[in-house]
Amino acid sequence: MSAGILDIFKLFAPYLPEVRAPERKVPYNQKIIWTAVSLLIFLILGQIPLYGIISSETSDPLYWLRAMLASNRGTLMELGVTPIITSSMIFQFLQGTQLLTIQMDSKQDRELFQIAQKVCAIILTFGQAVVVVLSGNYGNPKDIGIAISLLLIFQLMFASFIVLLLDELLSKGYGLGSGISLFTATNVAEQICWKALAPTTVNSGRGKEFEGAIVSFFHLLAVRKDKKRALVEAFYRANLPNMFQVLSTVFVFLFVLYLQGFNYELPVRSTKVRGSVGSYPIKLFYTSNTPIMLQSALTSNVFLISQMLYQRFPSNPIICTLGVWGIKPGTQGPQVALSGLSYYMQPIYSLKELLMDPIKSVVYIAFVLGTCALFSKTWIEISGTSPKDVAKQFKDQGLVINGKREVNVYRELKRIIPTAAAFGGATIGALSVGSDLLGTLGSGASILMASTTIYGYYETAAKEGGFTKNLVPGFSDMM
């Protein structure tokens, strides 16, 4: 029955443009070039303002989601990778929950699955573009006029379509890996670099101050007479990015890279080729950045809904328990939750905040660690990396654990993988909380996402033979 639903998408197949897969293996250098060029196009798309915008002054409804979805407000990348991620998530969950049964070993089914994802992404793009334009994000649609509104929708759709094609190009084998994660990581990296090196100045009454932490550090040291106080200011200023944040970002980045190397190496040998032994590494970050992505998506959505409802019905008691929003006294920044459920889900940004409201801190930390561990455990079931799937994979490839009977493979994996996944998820959550506390440039979740993605790319590059040193010796020979 479910295959019948997918069959509808067959109609679209002949009209969907699709990047041709490379006929032979693309050399490493070419892969690097393709990746760089696609990235460059993506970045340029993210800097060009949409044509026909009157104003984009209204408060940003998607503030919490921007970093994760690689989108820039008011530019061609307004939607970013949202439609692609959403459609792939929908289909993966449908498949994971067995609502769609797809035989992964039949090529036809896989093709259909892909086409369905793409069609869904395009429909979602159209829907989102219409919503964004009609909700008055760029000025009242009546003032803009029908022609410009249509032009805006067209621009948004075409830009997203190009991102879809670029992602497909990269993941088909011309690039080093998934395009989406690359785009997200780049967006995060761009924001961090901007905060560290921004040449723009801000005037808040005490004369011009540079926005970038490192730039202002040198500027203050050069201009001020009192070097000691200049140093103190460069390190502690509260209104703009400071040097401490830069240092803590670097620290978190290095620490994540260090933790990435943690893995449990299962000694395996092949039953097909006698004498061939190797190891199957089970990483501490078994599900990589997935739990933190899902966790931040969940909280962002709760914030979004709560904020929207609060603006509409500010005095409803149920909505007030969900979240009361407002600008925190003493800051001019974005709206934050002041009380209610959203308040407890909101990240803690300083040690002072942690100590001021210990109940909130405990609830928040427990919430983040718990959801990350839970999501991680759920994700291994959905993504086909559960012990059962890995045991099956071992059986297909004729691998057995050294010193164990063949029938014990599943039991052994079941002992290791769920623990690794849950603990890895909790570790990722703890890292995110910790980096928010340290006050890194950009949120903890986004830094984690960027560093895990970059490390993943490094790993692929190493496997491809870009670097001479093998990351996990023995593993690549087996595969």
Added chain:
Amino acid sequence: MSSTPPGGQRTLQKRRQAQTAKDKQAKQTPTSARTAGHGGSSNSILKIYTDEANGLRVDPLVVLFLAVGFIFSVVALHVISKVTGKLF
């Protein structure tokens, strides 16, 4: 010129080789969600389009040209609106 009689050991070997080659070809297509791209332990969760579907095949270079053309046309629109605003 040496000619071997047909059949025998060598033919069997050749057949076996062909069979293993065929098996390998079949094995190369993903058999699980993981190898199809939804890796968990791998770096990305979002590697979607790994297979070839028979639709409108596009060369990767075409995608690049399409993107650059689009960027230029939007920039051109901006420039045109600026210029016409200055002139009239």
